[in-house]
Structure formats: structure tokens, C-alpha cells
Amino acid sequence: MESLGSRLKDIRLKAGLTLRELARQAEVSPSFVSQIENGKSQPSVATLYVFSQLLDVSVDELFEARDPHPQPARFVGQEEGWEPGGPKNPTSAWPPTAYSNRVSVVHPTHRPHLNMAEGVVWERLAATPEHAANFMKITYAPGATSTAGGDLVSHVGWEYGYVLEGELEVTIGEEVFHLHSGESLGFDSAIPHVLRNPGETEFVGLWFVHGTS
Template sequence: MTAELGGRIREARIARGLSLRAMAAEADISPSLLSQVETGKVQPSVSTLWAIVTCLGLSIDEVLGHSPASREPLRVEHPNPIQRARDAPEIVVENGVTWRGLAVMDPNVDAVLVTYAPGAASSPDDTHMRHPGTEYGYLIRGELTLKIDFETYLIRAGDSFCFSSSRPHLFRNDTDAVAEGVWFVAGRAGAASARSAPGPVRDAVDALDAMSRLPRRVGG
């Protein structure tokens, strides 16, 4: 199993045009450890495996060779290009963040209107998160603090951002006013996180997983 797992990781890395050193840097592990994983000499820990598959844009099931039922988001094209406000799916995160799904047909894109209440954050304990994909956003009103790796940025209304979601990141509203913006996550939809089963929506990764499981329809 270890050799098969390592082989799949190596094949996926090469298919994405990543060198051993480049991928190790992105996953925040040493090149020697990644090499040992790929050659089957080392069984990776759960955290190491999660970091690797996140960089590759894969799921745990895919690198383990499982063949689960399709996880493709249920997006159905409709003749009417308009999604009415009453039909927008809504997900409320435990820590004061609300996600409303926007009209989208591409199964590789999640489009959401995100609202951060005063004091809300993308994870309840200020944990930096990472997941497959690229994150784009535009802040409509309010202010948000965005932390990526070891850098901190203040985002104000009218500002936009873009970064690889595989980098550890956190959004937080440190003000006493509501912050709201439009977020797009590309390349993540359909990729299951390491959290195997649906449960309470505690943070942004849970919200992305929940959004991917919702039936989506444009128009109606």
C-alpha cells in the first residue's frame, strides 16, 4: 500500500509539472521526506498526507486508490440564466459567517456571497486553513483582516484579492460592523476534504464541503 500510495503521489506531481523541491516547499515538508513517501520508504502521517494532496488538488480517496461514488457537485444548467434570491442556498457557519451560493454552472467553481458578522472568523479558533484551489474575492462593504502564511493584510470595501488556497490562510472581522463580499474558489469543487462525513459547519472548509453537496440550479 505504501509503495502504491507513493507512486500515485509521484504521478500526480509529475502530471502537474511540479519538481520534487517545489512541491515539498509548497507542502511545507522536506524534499527528502517527500522523496521517501514517493518511493514507498515512509508511510506519511495524516497531516503530511493532507498537505501533499492539498498541493496536488486531489482528495484523500483519490491518492489511496479508492473509487467512491461521484462527488461532483450537482450543478444543472437551466434555460433561465438567473438565480432568484429566494433560491440561493444558504449555509451558516457556527462562528458568525454566512455563505449564500451564487449562480454558477462550472462544477470546478464555487461562487458565494460571504457575510462576516462583527468578530466572526473563517475558523472558530483562528486556525489557518488550507484546501485545494485558488481563491478570489471582492469586498463590497466593511473591513476584513486576511492572514496568509505569516503575512497580515487589511482588506477594505472595494479591495480584491487572489491567492492559492493551499497556503494557510484565515479571514477575520475585527471591527464592529458587518463585512460582506463575493468569493470565488476555483479548482476546489468536487474535491472532498479530509473530513470524511457531513457534520456541523464549523469553518470555511466545512462550508465549502457543504456547498459542494448542495443541488445547484441556475434560474427558476
């Protein structure tokens, strides 16, 4: 959360917004924004989306800074002609720069976590350069919701989810979907929605959110 707070502050300053102005637009108190930036408070999922929209960045960019000069991927057996453009490398059909940042493998021990309010945890499953795309494992404690007060929210993009464990109630517009292990869904995130764990055990699922920017 300390990393999130410092990232939020950096992005806010680069956007030319004062703390009070961001709080006003997000309809939260300045002290709440200050607590988040100082790592003393945890935002809800909905608040995180509001911040990302107001600051014109993806939620992914609030996790960590993007490296403007990423190191090219190292290929196994470079000394034997497997380097980009080498005679044995089938990826030579594409420019090396188009390939080097397109693969992301994340070991569970190195997976970034984001613990938010209401007992919601996001775990980043891949880190590619694609903008406004988030592939996550999400966990909801019993009774946890994606918004602090259970209000419906909307944002740009699409969401796709798969239930691994437990159950999840997803309200989309005027419809309510009750999902159990093995079930999945996809929906337009522009429709007001909220996620809630109505069960007595932890909910765990795979979630993919894709924006349009």
C-alpha cells in the same frame, strides 16, 4: 443545515466511510459529525473544507445533489426557429448539450444559504455544472473567523475576493492583509490562511473559490 447534514451523510456512506472514521481523519469528535449530519450543529468553513477534501467532492456538492439528467434549457421563441439548431439561433455554433447547462441565473429569493459556525454565512450566486468552483456572497459577523479557533488552513485551488461592505483581515502565510470596501485580492489556497472580520460592523463580500479537480 438539515440539507447539508443529509448530503454529508449520503456522500460519506457512498465513500464507504464510517462516521467514526470520518471524524478521526477530520480530527473532530464522532459526536460532532453526528450532530452536523442530524442538523443539530454547524460546521466552520475550515471543517467544511476538510470534509470536502476527505470525501473527494467540492464544497458545492455538499450544498445539494447534482441532477444526473438535467433538463435542457428552454429558449424564448422556440416556435420561431430559435430552438437549438434552428435557423435563427446563433448558439448553433456549439452543440446544444454544451450550452444548455452553462447558464445559471439566481434570484435573491431563491439563493441557497449556508449558515455556519462563528457567524459566517455563504450565499450561492450561481450553480453551473463546473466541478470544484464556488461563486458566493459571504457575510461575517463582527469578530467572526473562517475557522472555529482562528487557525490557518489550506486547501487545493485559488480564491478571489472583493469587499462590498465592512472590513476583512486575511492572514496568508506570514502576511496579514487588511481589506476595506472596494478592495480585492486573490491567492493560492494551498498557502495556510484564515479570514477574520476585525470590525464592529458586518462584513459582506463577493468570493470565488476555484479548485483543481
